[in-house]
Amino acid sequence: MQKPHCLGLRMRRVITFGTFDLFHYGHLQILKRAREFGEYLIVGVSSDSLNFAKKNRYPIYTQTERRDIIESIKYVNYVFIEESLELKRQYCLQYKVDILVMGDDWRGKFDSLKDICDVIYLPRTPSISTTQLIEKIRI
Numbered sequence: 450m451q452k453p454h455c456l457g458l459r460m461r462r463v464i465t466f467g468t469f470d471l472f473h474y475g476h477l478q479i480l481k482r483a484r485e486f487g488e489y490l491i492v493g494v495s496s497d498s499l500n501f502a503k504k505n506r507y508p509i510y511t512q513t514e515r516r517d518i519i520e521s522i523k524y525v526n527y528v529f530i531e532e533s534l535e536l537k538r539q540y541c542l543q544y545k546v547d548i549l550v551m552g553d554d555w556r557g558k559f560d561s562l563k564d565i566c567d568v569i570y571l572p573r574t575p576s577i578s579t580t581q582l583i584e585k586i587r588i
């Protein structure tokens with residue numbers, strides 16, 4: 450079967466953002482489900498300094514390690530480092546995205562981008578997060 454772009458149809462481009470530290474099953478699920486909304490998935494992996502600014506701690510894995518892990522996921526087509534939370538609109542325009550997908554812990558936060566793309570919030574995978582994993586490992 451021919452791929453959509455071979456037929457002259459434009460691929461739907463989906464974008465999502467996150468830290469993706471200590472990559473876990475919830476991360477895999479959001480990437481898999483995000484990709485189901487289109488044919489090309491772009492992921493903005495937040496930089497180490499952005500995480501420090503947000504959470505007052507550096508991620509366990511460096512941004513290079515986190516980027517390499519996300520790049521190796523079969524649902525993902527392109528990865529970049531997200532340097533600032535304020536640049537979401539610019540990234541969406543730059544990468545010509547059709548759909549922004551985020552977990553529903555972000556519900557409502559990106560509604561202001563609905564003038565340039567669809568914005569979809571997906572339910573989080575229950576009972577797992579990087580923070581929980583760090584706490585479990587510490588015990």
Ligand code: CTP
Pocket residue numbers: 466467468469470475476479550551552553554555572573574575576577578579580581
């Ligand atoms: N995510 C999800 N289900 C989970 C955990 C995360 O769908 N159980 C989604 C988030 O909603 C976000 C993306 O995965 O869209 C990246 O989330 P991230 O903040 O990197 O992961 P968390 O595990 O939530 O990290 P933390 O505990 O540090 O907040």
